[in-house]
Amino acid sequence: MASSVDPCFGVALHEFRERRGLSLRSLGQLAHRSKSHLHELEAGLKAPTVDTARHLDRVLGAGGVLARLVEAPIDHAAEAGELRARVAASDVGGDVLDRIEQGVDDLASSYPTMAPADLLPLVRRHLAYVGRLLDGRVTLAQQRRLLVAGGWLAVLRATVHIDLRQRAAAAAHLRAARDLAEHAEHGEIQAWCLETRAWDVLTQGDYRTALDLSRQAQRIAPKGSSARIQATAQEARAWARIGDVGATRRVLDRVERLTANLPVPERAEHHYRYDPAKAAAYTATTLAWAGDxxxxxxxxxxxxxxxxxxxxxxxxxxxxxxxxxxxxxxxxxxxxxxxxxxxxxxxxxxxxxxxxxxxxxxxxxxxxxxxxxxxxxxxxxxxxxxxxxxxxxxxxxx
Known part of the structure; x- marks a missing residue:
């Protein structure tokens, strides 16, 4: 029996098909499915069976992503809550905002363990929801909380796009995150946008630009914030790739001072919360790159x-x-x-x-x-x- 329709399945199927450069017709020929059936799956008009999802996984080389989306239970309570919130968008209560912020933390905490292709549809869905609420009538205080949540989700989405080597999409969402952060006057998100750009250009071999972006991020990041620590660590990596061992060591000393009394955060796996274990891992990477x-x-x-x-x-x-x-x-x-x-x-x-x-x-x-x-x-x-x-x-x- 077919499972309930999860919109994430259609999004994921479309992305894997596009990644393979296949039209609906050509995928239908490979998978022995009709073009109309595949269109209905992508559009969310029809729910796939587990067997269909597994078959499409094999055809597209999706690594089980599609099957997991079908096998995973749909959070009907959350979807119903979203519908109620959309209907009453003129009165976004504190409980709705609390759930949104909790969702942001959950997604950021899933980043270290969840496959990028699995995480992306979830981030997109949450970001779209925040966007719909911002279109409604909200108070200034509610608007700021939504802008901050949207900023975090946009920078996380950009990071996932970078992981998938979708750099045009990443750049677009980094710009969106920056704009949201500026409207909310949120310096830490602005700093994370710069740090994320620094990492991206560093992986492409543009070490001097990475160095400059890392320093910009440090200048605007709030004192004691995870963004300032991460941006400092990113500067050390840039010096390591440039080959300046002395500068690398000096910046690593700064990272050590910043993290000397750093407690382990409540959710150490959270991508935007720096923890001592992350500091040690970054030091290992940086020293290895520097040939130390x-x-x-x-x-x-x-x-x-x-x-x-x-x-x-x-x-x-x-x-x-x-x-x-x-x-x-x-x-x-x-x-x-x-x-x-x-x-x-x-x-x-x-x-x-x-x-x-x-x-x-x-x-x-x-x-x-x-x-x-x-x-x-x-x-x-x-x-x-x-x-x-x-x-x-x-x-x-x-």
């Missing part, structure tokens, strides 16, 4: 803390990045064999998102330059698990 001899020791400690059992731990995306960091440090230390093993584990986990794939490619290049024959193992893993290929059945990328 101290990178190996820090990277080993970070990996041991994140993944003590070797199963990915509670933050599998960070664990995968930690393996790449340690691998890079080991190559520099003349230990390419262990670096190959760590790199292969990272890419095979399915947790290296498309925007971070260059880090795996960089490690591969380093181990191949070392001349170790084991480099072929890492190359094979990179080919097998490269973005766009379907991940292994027991993997849930994030």
């Amino acid at each position: 001899p101290g990178a190996e020791q820090v990277a080993r400690a970070v990996l041991a803390d994140l993944d003590p059992s070797g199963d990915g731990g509670a933050r599998p995306r960070r664990s995968a990045s930690a393996r790449l960091d340690l691998g890079l440090a080991l190559v520099a230390a003349g230990q390419p064999d262990e670096a190959v093993a760590l790199g292969a584990q990272a890419v095979a986990s399915g947790r290296v998102v498309p925007s971070n794939w260059w880090r795996a490619a960089e490690l591969l290049a380093k181990v191949e330059q070392s001349g170790t024959p084991e480099a072929a193992t890492l190359r094979e893993a990179c080919i097998e698990y490269a973005p766009g290929r379907q991940p292994p059945a027991d993997s849930t990328p994030s």
Whole structure:
């Protein structure tokens, strides 16, 4: 029996089809489904069965995303609450705003563990809801809370688009987040917009622009905020990529001072709340990029803390990045064999998102330059698990 219609399924199906460059007709030929049936699924006019979702997953190489959207229960209470709020948009009560803000925190906390393609439809839906409420009659106080929520959602959406290498969409939503933050006079969101741009251009090799954006973010971020710490850490990364070890160390010292008495936040997995574990992971990355001899020791400690059992731990995306960091440090230390093993584990986990794939490619290049024959193992893993290929059945990328 078909499940209830979840609009997220149609959005996800359309995005995976577009990503493959398929028309409805051509997808229908591949999946042995009629064009009209696929149109109804994308438009939300018909609910897919679990078997149909699984079949489309296989055809599109969606890694189980579509099936999970069908199998996951729909939050009917939340949808009913949204409908009531839309009808009474002229009186947005505090309970509605509280639920919106809670939803923002939930989505930001899902970012480290949820696959970008899974998270994006949820963020889009919440952002659209906030937009509809802003179109209604609200008080100034209510408007500001909605603007702040919309700002956080827009910068999170931009970050997810970056992870998926959809840079035009990311740029558009960063502009929207900046505008919302300016209207709300919210310096921290404005700083996160700059820091997010800094990370994006850094991954594209524009290190000087990354440096400038990181410094701009620090100037406008509120004192003691997570945005200021993150932007400072981003500056250190930019110096590391430029190759200035002295400047890298000096900025890392500033990060250490900023985080010296930092408590573990209530939701440490929240993407926009800095925590001590994140500080250690950033230090490991930065030292590895700078070629600093101290990178190996820090990277080993970070990996041991994140993944003590070797199963990915509670933050599998960070664990995968930690393996790449340690691998890079080991190559520099003349230990390419262990670096190959760590790199292969990272890419095979399915947790290296498309925007971070260059880090795996960089490690591969380093181990191949070392001349170790084991480099072929890492190359094979990179080919097998490269973005766009379907991940292994027991993997849930994030």
